[in-house]
Amino acid sequence: MLLLGPVNVLNDLLLRFFSQETINFFIWPLIQIGLVVTLVALWVAYATYLERKISAFMQARLGPMRVGPWGLLQPIADGLKLLTKEDFIPEKADRWIFFFAPYIAVASAFIVFSVVPFGPDWAVIADVNIGLLLVLAVSSVGVLALILAGWSSNSKYALLGGLRSSAQMVSYEVAMGLSLIGALMFARTLSLSGIVGAQGSDSIWFILYQPAGFMLFLISGIAENNRAPFDLPEAESELVAGFHTEYSGMRWSLFFMAEYAAMVVVSAVAATVYLGGWYFPFVYRLETAGYHNLYVIVSLLVFLVKVSIILYIYFWLRWTLPRFRYDQLMDIGWKWLIPSALINIALSAIAIFLVQALNGYRGMRTIESLDRGLNLTATGKGIMIVIGFAGVFIIAALLARINWRSRDFNLKTQRRNIRLVNLPKGKPAVSVSEV
């Protein structure tokens, strides 16, 4: 049994000082938290390296090559450089808030990792029944850090960046929450482990049922993280560096770390909800063969690969698309993403109703069982997938119709059009005699 030996030895050692209950409730979670924080911090550091490498390859350059083989030690060198730089606080800044804002950013990004299921069994820190709600709540607290940093710097660029970020994140939070509800209808639980379990017991990934929901979540996630093409709060060409203009040294790098950690969080949630989390077909055979810890480790690797794929999409988009204008940003959020998330919820409800109604119609069997959520047969899954992919086009068509020429909406012409129809003023549109 791989790895289990040292664990038991450690447990026996701890039993001399603490009761078993204290070990289960405090010591093990603390060890897990320490491991996750260290590994995520390392991962974040190497995400910056990967971003630089990928951007370099996209622009036919080599990227960092000097420090270590292929520049592999570059993130460590960067970290050392930032640690030794002067930590400057502007004279007229609000010292305490300026001091604390970066910590709020980092904490709100890292707390979410406490509920992310990295794998089965011991690879979960806490499985709470409001997992997904906690993710949304804590990442919404992240906005505070940006606003406070922008305000406390006492600089106009920073304040503009802070105001932009608050408006942007408040509007995209709604779309983010709504886009997840479609997947929750299939999972029937908010617990992230429960969502992975629902996909495992149905042996399907929810991206097949919910392609529209996945796209919406990814777009609003990118906007929520202030990444290009939605990086208006720190737009270099307009606002110097936006909300962190006045920051330097370690405090600046904390913001940088928070940004990358928040990216990893959104990718992890997207992988958990839509790509099946640590679930992968046939990996469960390791468990039945008796290699429990190997099974957990392989599942962990599966999860890491899925998260990395979504992170790659992030980098790819950043180095491909130009930044949106501010009015375009608000248009996408309010006129496109939120209505399409609402239509997606309605379509998912109709799809579930349809599949349940078709069960037993002309001998068709769509539902396997209803004991643990909605377990579908192959026919049922097929219908659901077809509706899911057709849904993308239905949503696109509906919204294109609704938003047709919404760009040139103009009150003046609107009023003139109403006058051309010549509605009688001050009377109801439908007169009583007609009815």
Add this chain to the structure above:
Amino acid sequence: MILSGYEALFFWIFALAAIFAALLTVMARNAVHSALFLISSLVSVAALFVLAGAEFIAGVQILVYVGGVMVLFLFVIMLVNVGAEEHGREEIFNNRRQVTASLIFCFLLVAGVLYAVNEGYRGLQKSRPIPENALGAGTRPTETGPPGATGTSMITKDTEAVGNSLYRYASLPFEIASVLLLVAIIGSVMLARTLKQEASADDVDPELLQEEIARDSELAKLEPQSE
């Protein structure tokens, strides 16, 4: 329910934090500092909700109040320049009548809370069984699901119970509340954008403006602006 061990420890920490943060909210001179203390108070109350076993309410408290309402508060505070009060050096609680009035209201509030808690406790002592269907089929609040993946946390059916009771038994108040919010949005848009403003932004058709002026002579002085 008697608190013991770590639960009691955490209860006292968060309860005291909530009270002190609420006090500091009132006493801080800077509006942004006040907002921050209010946020800490709200987070402490969310922690108390978790201790009471209402995780869903705790999550919604943070999502709505801290992530939504307080962010908009800060947004407004930053847009509106509040400089006059924050540099003042005079004492905040200087008026004898203010202090007396607030003390009387504080006393009434404490008396009301004590009465309500006592009544609620007596009601619990009677241990009236909850009707089977009050919270939706099979979602009694005491019912706990399977243990979590780590085996340390129990998954309660709290979220399901809230959803069931909200959409089955309280769907009409729920819809009324959402209509109320819609009315508030439309009302604020109407208040924010009057015909006067539209005319000065040159958003009104000239013919229509003439008609409006004929109805309301006060608008006549707007005409040169729109041209």
